[in-house]
Amino acid sequence: MQLRIAVRREMMAQSNRITNADASCHQEVISLEDVSFSFQQQTVISNLSFAVKERDFIGLIGTNGAGKTTLLRMIVGLLKPTSGTIRLFGEKVDRFKQWERIGYVPQKNSLNPLFPATVREVVLSGLYGRNKLFKKMNKADHKKCEDALHAMGIDDLKDKRIGQLSGGQQQRVFLARALINNPSLLILDEPTVGIDTETQESFFHMIKHMHQHHNITFLMVSHDLDMIRSYLGQEPAAGNGKLKFHIKHSHETQDCVENDLAHSLKGLREQMESRKEVVLIGDRN
Amino acid sequence: MEIVTSEFFQRALIGGLLIGVTAPLMGLFLVLRRLSMIGDTLSHVSIAGVALGFLIGVYPIAVGLLFAIAASFAIEKLRKAYKSYAELSIAIIMSGGVALASLLFTMGKGFNSNVNSYLFGSIYTLNDTDLYVIGGVTVIVLVAIWLQVKELFLITFDEDAAAVSGLPVKFYNVMISVLTALIISVSIKIVGALLVSALLTIPAACSLIIARSFRQSVITVVIIGELAVIAGLLIAGVWNLAPGGTIVLLLIAVLLMLLVFKRGVRTGS
Numbered sequence: 281m282q283l284r285i286a287v288r289r290e291m292m293a294q295s296n297r298i299t300n301a302d303a304s305c306h307q308e309v310i311s312l313e314d315v316s317f318s319f320q321q322q323t324v325i326s327n328l329s330f331a332v333k334e335r336d337f338i339g340l341i342g343t344n345g346a347g348k349t350t351l352l353r354m355i356v357g358l359l360k361p362t363s364g365t366i367r368l369f370g371e372k373v374d375r376f377k378q379w380e381r382i383g384y385v386p387q388k389n390s391l392n393p394l395f396p397a398t399v400r401e402v403v404l405s406g407l408y409g410r411n412k413l414f415k416k417m418n419k420a421d422h423k424k425c426e427d428a429l430h431a432m433g434i435d436d437l438k439d440k441r442i443g444q445l446s447g448g449q450q451q452r453v454f455l456a457r458a459l460i461n462n463p464s465l466l467i468l469d470e471p472t473v474g475i476d477t478e479t480q481e482s483f484f485h486m487i488k489h490m491h492q493h494h495n496i497t498f499l500m501v502s503h504d505l506d507m508i509r510s511y512l513g514q515e516p517a518a519g520n521g522k523l524k525f526h527i528k529h530s531h532e533t534q535d536c537v538e539n540d541l542a543h544s545l546k547g548l549r550e551q552m553e554s555r556k557e558v559v560l561i562g563d564r565n
Numbered sequence: 566m567e568i569v570t571s572e573f574f575q576r577a578l579i580g581g582l583l584i585g586v587t588a589p590l591m592g593l594f595l596v597l598r599r600l601s602m603i604g605d606t607l608s609h610v611s612i613a614g615v616a617l618g619f620l621i622g623v624y625p626i627a628v629g630l631l632f633a634i635a636a637s638f639a640i641e642k643l644r645k646a647y648k649s650y651a652e653l654s655i656a657i658i659m660s661g662g663v664a665l666a667s668l669l670f671t672m673g674k675g676f677n678s679n680v681n682s683y684l685f686g687s688i689y690t691l692n693d694t695d696l697y698v699i700g701g702v703t704v705i706v707l708v709a710i711w712l713q714v715k716e717l718f719l720i721t722f723d724e725d726a727a728a729v730s731g732l733p734v735k736f737y738n739v740m741i742s743v744l745t746a747l748i749i750s751v752s753i754k755i756v757g758a759l760l761v762s763a764l765l766t767i768p769a770a771c772s773l774i775i776a777r778s779f780r781q782s783v784i785t786v787v788i789i790g791e792l793a794v795i796a797g798l799l800i801a802g803v804w805n806l807a808p809g810g811t812i813v814l815l816l817i818a819v820l821l822m823l824l825v826f827k828r829g830v831r832t833g834s
């Protein structure tokens with residue numbers, strides 16, 4: 281059975297119109313142009329084009345095997361598209377250098393429970409990118425680590441061996457690792473799987489907070505329809521057998537606030553915030 | 566006890582101490598990446614190189630090193646072809662190395678006893694050249710690890726995350742392979758090709774039992790490696806035992822003790 285992600289053309293056209301209108305202050309964070317991907321004979325993604333712009337919150341929904349993980353892995357450069365172009369912050373993925381701007385939490389970490397690493401060491405490793413090559417970690421780096429641990433509420437776990445934690449606790453550690461660079465884009469692949477309902481709620485609250493108050497752009501896969509529904513305030517349309525885009529513009533004619541002062545006024549900014557929300561919905565037939 | 570003050574013993578001690586740091590350190594990275602068998606494979610292949618070295622009259626360790634490096638690249642290539650069945654590529658290369666070695670042995674019947682010293686180690690026959698080569702390799706390995714311990718940690722812990730952080734993962738994979746090949750080719754004269762992998766993997770196995778952090782595990786492997794080398798050489802020297810075998814048996818004894826101790830702690834608490 282072959283699965284594809286198809287794009288409804290009229291939706292794309294609409295999206296492009298907004299793109300131009302917003303161009304002055306909303307940069308394209310991720311853009312896909314005619315991207316296809318196949319594993320050997322099996323086409324997983326075909327001719328997919330879309331753009332994620334600054335401060336978007338994109339939820340990706342799809343059935344098992346629809347190609348969500350594959351799409352995310354292509355976007356972060358772990359897989360090469362069979363054809364088409366992917367850009368991050370305007371730069372082609374294979375030339376992209378500012379990886380510290382991106383936090384990525386993969387679907388599941390097949391972690392060896394005996395791996396000798398503390399929570400603190402794992403979170404700190406989020407900083408070990410190319411521009412920290414050969415450099416020793418300094419005080420500021422350790423402060424960032426403390427902050428990330430604090431943000432995820434796992435301060436008291438920092439000296440534990442990572443393998444001793446529960447699945448949900450581990451997931452928080454990986455989120456903290458993704459947050460330590462203060463990224464402007466977070467890419468999360470089913471971040472709440474294996475996390476209890478209570479923690480999930482605080483997690484979604486935190487995500488919402490980071491999106492609204494810290495201007496982080498989100499691209500997130502989740503099977504949690506309730507969460508997507510409540511956050512995006514929209515009923516996901518049923519798929520018709522193929523993955524398709526359902527794009528909703530909550531504030532289609534938004535003026536961009538360029539004034540820094542206005543930006544710093546939280547309430548105002550929330551009001552002015554121009555968000556474009558896309559839900560990818562998939563179904564098998 | 567006078568063996569301890571003899572020159573050949575002191576050479577052995579220096580060589581052993583150097584290898585006692587580098588082999589367990591590199592071994593830690595290999596074990597954590599689930600590549601423990603690579604040490605064994607490369608050492609078997611480098612024996613073929615050593616045999617060829619004797620046959621054509623070139624410094625055997627150097628030829629062994631070339632073979633080990635070639636083998637590590639071959640493993641990388643095969644590993645990609647077989648993906649999760651990585652141990653398959655290791656088995657293929659290992660048997661290829663042994664087959665080639667046995668062929669070369671029969672071609673140069675005269676040097677069999679010499680090759681023997683590489684199979685089981687002959688630490689008492691280390692000459693100046695050997696010590697310089699071992700010293701050079703130790704410096705290279707320690708500098709490489711010292712400068713890039715963060716990056717090596719990340720690649721070992723999570724290769725995907727390393728790639729998404731912008732680290733050149735391919736470069737590091739090659740670096741790990743080449744450093745491993747270097748260590749193995751200089752270690753085989755000390756502990757012997759059949760036992761090299763013990764020096765790489767057993768200290769790491771011990772650290773998995775007791776270390777809570779990566780930092781601790783780095784310290785643990787070095788301490789255990791050095792203790793085993795020093796104690797092993799002394800015991801072997803005094804009781805006239807095979808040094809390589811003594812070191813490895815000591816390592817296994819330490820591992821067993823840790824396992825028993827750990828179990829004691831668990832049931833006790």
Ligand SMILES: Nc1ncnc2c1ncn2[C@@H]1O[C@H](COP(=O)(O)OP(=O)(O)OP(=O)(O)O)[C@@H](O)[C@H]1O
Pocket residue numbers: 319320324342343344345346347348349350351387
């Ligand atoms: N390494 C691989 N080799 C071959 N095919 C693969 C590989 N990884 C994934 N696939 C195929 O690609 C398709 C998409 O897989 P992907 O992991 O992207 O799905 P997904 O949408 O993330 O599913 P899930 O909800 O289960 O996480 C699947 O049909 C799968 O069979």
Ligand SMILES: [Mg+2]
Pocket residue numbers: 348349350387469
């Ligand atoms: Mg997936």
Ligand SMILES: [Zn+2]
Pocket residue numbers: 485488489
């Ligand atoms: Zn909040």
Ligand SMILES: [Zn+2]
Pocket residue numbers: 489493494
């Ligand atoms: Zn905040």
